[in-house]
Amino acid sequence: MTLAYIPPASIECDEASIKTRRIVTRPPQRNQNSRLKRPLIYPFKLDLNSEAYVKKELKPKEPIFDSKSMLNVGDGIIGAIISGLSGLPIRKNRATVKKGSGTHKASFLDIEGFVYVKLEKAFRGIEAKRYLTS
Secondary structure (H helix, E strand, O other), X not given: OOEEOOOOOEEEEEEEEEEEXXXXXXXXXXXXXXXXXXXXXXXXXXEEEEEEEEEEOOOOOOOOOOOOOEOOXXXXXXXXXXXXXXXXXXXXXXXXXXXXXXXXXXXXXXXXXXXXXXXXXXXXXXXXXXXXXX
């Protein structure tokens, strides 16, 4: 189980478990990747303190979009903004809203079908520390 906090970390899986304060879905797009056997992909964005974890591994266990993607069950990414795409539409009405931190509620949702998510922006404190040590 590996957790990544620094971009450009990513995960690819058949099912992902997410936690976020805001889910933004985008219109479906035609799939341009010949390795993914789906005619449409469904882009989305997770905002305001988000997490995504591999719940079900790919079969065969080979990355499709990014050769550095994490593929094992339990691997995850955590950050301020996460973007991605799914092979099936995201059903926001299936999200469970409950306490996500000490002060905020969050949406918890499992995304089925092929899922690729990448970390767009790390937390402010992690970004500041990276630039101070460079």
